[in-house]
Amino acid sequence: MKWARRTLIFLLLTVVLFFLGSNIWIVKSTEHNVFSDSSRLPDHRVALVLGTSHKLVGGKPNPFFEKRMDTAAGLFKEGKIDQFLLSGDNRTKFYNEPNEMRKALIARGVPASAITLDYAGLRTLDSVVRSKEIFGQNQITIITQPFHSYRALFISKFYGIEAVAMVADEPNAESSLKVRIREYFARAKAVLDLYILKTEPRFMGEKESMQQSG
Secondary structure, X not given: OHHHHHHHHHHHHHHHHHHHHHHHHHHHHHHHHEEOOHHHOOOOOEEEXXXXXXXXXXXXXXXXXXXXXXXXXXXXXXXXXOEEEEEOOOXXXXXXXXXXXXXXXXXXXXXXXXXXXXXXXXXXXXXXXXXXXXXXXXXXXXXXXXXXXXXXXXXXXXXXXXXXXXXXOOOOHHHHHXXXXXXXXHHHHHHHHHHHHOOOOOOOOOOOXXXXXX
C-alpha cells in the first residue's frame, strides 16, 4: 500500500510539474514577440488570423471573434498588413469560421483580394503549420487574444516560422475565464504534441497560393 501510494503521489507530482513547466516555458519563451502597440510591430506583411466561432451558444456575437476582426481590419487600414490568411474550422456547411471571418473583414473595409481562406485550420497547430507548408509563409503576424498568442508563437518557433503576434483586446474576465482555463491545458498538450507525440495537422494536401491584392 505504501509503495502504491508513493507511486501515485510521484505520478501526480510529475503531471503537475509538467503542466506548470509547460505553461511557464511557452509564455516566457514567446512573450517578447507579443505586441499590443501596432506602431512597434515588425514589418511582416502577411497576417494569420486564428479562427473562432462568430456566435456564442446563445446566439449573441462572440466578443473574441469581433475583437480579432477589429484588430485585423485596423492593421490593414494602417498599412501594416497587405494579406490575410484566415484559418479556422469548416466542419459542416452550417459552421464555417473562415467564411465568417471573410465576411466580417469585408464589412470592415478589407478588400476580398487581400483575403485567403484556409478551411483546414481545425486546431492552432494545424493553422500555424499549414500557413508554412501549404501557403508558403515563413514570416507572419498572428492575430488572436493574448492568452492564445503564446501557444501559437511557440508552435511557430518549433516549425521555424518567423512569427510575431498582434493581440486583440480580451473580453471581460468573466466571459474569458473558461477559455483561459482551457488554454492552460492546451499549452501542456502543445508540448506533448510537438516533442513527444509528433502530432501533425489532420489535413495537409496540395500547396496553395495566397491571393494577390491589387
